[in-house]
Amino acid sequence: MPHVVTDNCRLCLFTDCVEHCPVQCFHADDERSYIDPDVCIDCGACIPACPVQAIHEVFEPDDERELLDLNKQRSHALPVISVKRSPLSSAAARRAELGF
Numbered sequence: 001m002p003h004v005v006t007d008n009c010r011l012c013l014f015t016d017c018v019e020h021c022p023v024q025c026f027h028a029d030d031e032r033s034y035i036d037p038d039v040c041i042d043c044g045a046c047i048p049a050c051p052v053q054a055i056h057e058v059f060e061p062d063d064e065r066e067l068l069d070l071n072k073q074r075s076h077a078l079p080v081i082s083v084k085r086s087p088l089s090s091a092a093a094r095r096a097e098l099g100f
């Protein structure tokens, strides 16, 4: 089933995930990342890499249509990110706010 990045990523952008992806399906804007569902092979390797649990597998697509469409649309409009970057300056506070 498809994998998606959720809003937990916003203002973190730790990017630990991207170096675990074997097919380079992460894309990013200035605030967060997105998974391209047309490239993702659903291996799950990125899930444990994210420090704020922002990635999950979608088992009920009808229940998460908005999130699936957001990941697809944004990933198609943004460049691939395959090398880890420095987290955003807001990342530590956002992580604490999320309880991780």
Ligand code: SF4
Residues within 6 Å of the ligand: 005, 008, 009, 010, 012, 013, 014, 015, 016, 017, 018, 032, 033, 049, 050, 051, 052, 053, 054, 055
């Ligand atoms: S590791 Fe998590 S927070 Fe960082 S870019 Fe990936 S999904 Fe976003």
Ligand code: SF4
Residues within 6 Å of the ligand: 003, 020, 021, 022, 023, 024, 025, 026, 035, 039, 040, 041, 042, 043, 044, 045, 046, 047
């Ligand atoms: S599930 Fe696998 S292929 Fe899909 S984004 Fe995560 S690491 Fe990449």
